[in-house]
Amino acid sequence: MSEFVKVAKVSEVLPDSLLAVEINGQRLLLVNLGQEFYAIDARCPHRNGPLEKGHLYENEGIIECPWHYYRYDVRTGKNLYPRNVYPADLTYLERDLKPLQHYRVRVEGDEILVEFHGDRKE
Structure with a gap:
């Protein structure tokens, strides 16, 4: 069962x-x-690098990890770098290209709510 949980106010972000x-x-x-x-x-x-200390490329919707410079699309969680430079024939490298977990968001007035599915992430 999923539920939206209040996490912050719009004015805080x-x-x-x-x-x-x-x-x-x-x-x-x-x-x-x-x-x-x-x-x-x-x-x-x-x-497990701390993304809050990473760089947000706001014009592109990309966050970059401060440890190894992995980049992710904040809208989809898709790995953008190094995926774009890994040779397709080196499939064993896929283990390093996990997507970033992302969650559905809903805004109600000044409240930001995030959807959770029990213990399962989406």
């Missing part, structure tokens, strides 16, 4: 910025890209 929040024991990043809000895990799936 400045335009083109990140805000780290903890909800249900999990650390998430809220991203405000031109008043469109996204929620992603705060840890890089490569080696």
Whole structure:
């Protein structure tokens, strides 16, 4: 069963910025890209780097991990780098290219809500 959980106020997440929040024991990043809000895990799936200390390329919707410079689309969680430079024939490298976990977001007035599915992430 899924539910939307209030995690922050719109006014707390400045335009083109990140805000780290903890909800249900999990650390998430809220991203405000031109008043469109996204929620992603705060840890890089490569080696658990702290994405809140990473760089947000707000014009492109990309977050870069400060540890190994892995890049992810905050809207979809898709790995953008190094996926774009790995040779297709080296399939064993796929293990390092996990997507970034992302969550559905809903805004109601000044409240940002994130959808959770029990213990399962979407």
